[in-house]
Amino acid sequence: MVTTPPTRAARAARAAACAAALSVATAALPTGPAHAADTITAADQPYYAYYHLDQARAKGYTGQGVTIALLDGEVDTTAPELTGATITDKTPCTVT
Numbered sequence: 001m002v003t004t005p006p007t008r009a010a011r012a013a014r015a016a017a018c019a020a021a022l023s024v025a026t027a028a029l030p031t032g033p034a035h036a037a038d039t040i041t042a043a044d045q046p047y048y049a050y051y052h053l054d055q056a057r058a059k060g061y062t063g064q065g066v067t068i069a070l071l072d073g074e075v076d077t078t079a080p081e082l083t084g085a086t087i088t089d090k091t092p093c094t095v096t
Contacts, residue, residue, distance in 0.1 A: 042054060042057075075087065075089075
């Protein structure tokens with residue numbers, strides 16, 4: 001029995017179907033949370049003592065419950081999601 005090779009359109013359709021199946025299967029796999037390979041300590045961070053963060057930690061300041069955002073553009077402070085938020089605008093230094 002003689003078979004004819006698949007047409008270019010059939011090969012393209014098969015390749016698209018395989019790519020779609022692979023992307024769906026990959027997205028369906030569960031992934032674990034990212035974590036550091038080793039525990040990071042104050043000794044690993046040279047700025048820790050320089051900024052006296054060790055003293056702040058000794059006084060009980062942990063930063064828990066604090067969210068910090070660094071943005072590269074203006075923030076619309078009238079947005080309803082920001083109602084009640086404490087927003088401090090730190091304008092960057094100008095380069096002269």
